[in-house]
Every structure is written in structure tokens, then in C-alpha cells.
Amino acid sequence: MAIISFGNINKKILYAIFGGIFKLLSDLLIDSLRESNKIELRDHPFLLGINAGLGYCISFIPFLIFKRNYNYLNQKSLDVDEKLIYNETEDYFFEKREKKIRQWLIIAFCDFLQKLLSFIYEGLNNFWMFDILFILIFSHFILKVKLYKHHFISLILIIIFGIIIIIINNLYTEKSEDFFFKIINTFVIEIIFSLEIVVAKYAMEYKLSSPYEICLFEGVFILVINLILLIIFTFIPMSEIKYIKKTEYEGKMYIDNFFQYFSKISYIEVISFIVIMLSRFGFNIFCLLITKYFTPSHSIMILIIGEIYFASYDTEPLWRVFIEYIMYALLIFVMLVFLEIIEINCWGLQKNTEKNISLRAGQIDSILDEDETEEEKEDE
Secondary structure (H helix, E strand, O other), X not given: OOOEEEOOXXXXXXXXXXXXXXXXXXXXXXXXXXXXXXXXXXXXXXXXXXXXXHHHHHHHHHHHHHHHHHHHHHHHHOOHHHHHHHHHOXXXXXXXXXXXXXXXXXXXXXXXXXXXXXXXXOXXXXXXXXXXXXXXXXXXXXXXXXXXXXXXXXXHHHHHHHXXXXXXXXXXXXXXXXXXXXXXXXHHHHHXXXXXXXXXXXXXXXXXXXXXXXXXXXXXHHHHHHHHXXXXXXXXXXXXXXXXXXXXXXXXXXXXXXXXXHHOOOHHHHHHHHHHXXXXXXXXXXXXXXXXXXOHHHHHHHHHHHHHHHHHOOOOOHHHHHHHHHHHHHHHHHHXXXXXXXXXXXXXXXXXXXXXXHHHHXXXXXXXXXXXXXXXXXXX
């Protein structure tokens, strides 16, 4: 047997690639236009929140298509008596909907909070490797996920490689007075994101919520809250608050100000707003889809693709870039082992992968079937 082999690969894994491309597109556009002073949106946290909310609301279209097809298939599969039973249990389904909404509120609030922290405060890039640890902790307590040897070894290596990458990234970076605050803020954002993904998996797995329902609810929630905050803070100037990004308008400082943004709007800004909005939608819906069909940990693949741009952000010194790319290659390889896309067939690491557990279950079933056949022959 080869030392390295592939596990079960589902074509739906392409969702991770699509989601990563959408995230990469959004980050590239915001950073490149911001550096050339052609886009104002990045400096307006509540308008960024509104942008994300509008993007998520696009899921209204696939939600309607999904619901229409579901209702059609349901109607065909139910006969008259079953339809009457369905109508008699309407209270039950209403109660079920209430329980769904509780999960959606948690997901939407987590998404709003982690976006608010990343938009208002300056954060650090490439901390996604720690998400796998937070996701596993939440998965253990919420989803009762069991971990095996290959998970633990991969997790240790992921964290080690991640720490090396962060050290290399910040080795020649000038440390500002709020550097440690940025680290804490970044960890809080990653923890909230990890909780959001795991609760979303719980809602889809156990409450039978669809990704489109969740995305639409998130969109409406984020849109309404950010719209309220934008209206409030447009008319309330702020004094100096440490570490918070602020906007200047008519000699006063604001957390966000719609009139300041509107006064500098251009056709590039409008096009950028639309592209970023679509990118937010693509990232979120594919993140939910990959979580639905696989595990919350698979969403890390989207973050890897989405943030690979930051790996080559600084090209000096050359040795630093060389080591960083090696670390990224090792990190991605170990991540694929953790996700069981690649199997290491030594030291028993392959024993408890999903593929081999299924094979053992199939062998046991075939043995039981043979035993039953022999018993039937003996009875005859």
C-alpha cells in the first residue's frame, strides 16, 4: 500500500474553491483600490456592514427556487390523507420554525459582531490556522464530534506551522502601540467566526435549516442593525477613542458618516460596492454549503484560498518569502490530511478515517449477511 493516498473526494468540495475565489476577489479589490485612494468604503464600518447585508440578501433568489422545488416534491409525495395530517400538525411546524429562528439569531449575531470588530478595529491577517482549533472545541461540545489520532497530530502541526508563519510575517514589521490589542482582537474575531460556523452546522444538521434560509436571515439582520447604527453615528461625532478607526467630516470625527461617504462617491466606488457585495454573498453562501455537506472544519479551505494573497504581500527579504512559502505548502498538506482528503498510510493514522471506517462497516455487514444466509440454509 502506498504511504500517501486519497480519501473520499466529493465533487461538492468545489464549493470551497468557489468560496475562496469570492473572498480573494473581495480582499484584493478593497486593498488595491484603498492603497490608490480610489475607494472610501473600507473606512466606513457600518456601510461595509450594509454592503455585506445586501450581499447576503441575494440568497433570497436561490431560497425561493429551493423552496418551490421542495414544496413541489413534497406535494407529489403526499397523498390526500397525508396532506390532512400535515395540516392538522401546523402548530408543531410553527414550533419547529421558532426553534430554527433561535439558531439563526445566534448565527446572525455572531456574523454581525465579528464583522463589526474587523471593520472598526484594525486586525491582523493570516490567523485562520487557529480557527481549526476553535472549531474543534466548539464541535466537541455542540456537535459531539469525536477526534482520532490523525486529527490530533495534524492539529499540533497546523498550530506549529501557523505560529512560524505569524512570527515570520511580523519579524520585520514595525510594532505599533496597539499591536497586542490587534492580536487579541483578531483572536476574538476568529473565535466568533468558528462559533458561527459550528452553530450553522448544528442548525442545518439537526434543525433542518437550509443554507439559503440562514444566509437570508443573516442578511436581513445585519442590514437592519448596520442601517440603524449608521443613522445614529452619522449625527453623533466622537471624541478620540483609542484604536478605533474614525472618519473626518466638516472638522469633526465620526465612527462612520454617510454624508462624508456620499460626498466622495464615484462610478468606481459604485462598481466596487456592487462587486464587493457579490463577493460577500459568494463567500458566505459557499461557506455554508461546504459546512452543510462536509464539516465545519472544511470551511478553513475557503479561508486558505481567500487569504493566500497575503502570503506574498511582502517580498523582502527573499529568505523570508522562501521559508513562508514552504510553511504554507506544509500547512496546506497537513490541513488536507486533517480533512481526510489525503490519507497517510502509516503509524495507524489511516485507521479511523471516514473512508476506512465505512470500509470496515461494509465488511461487517457482508459477514453478517453471510452468517444469516448460512443460518437460513441450515434451517431449510
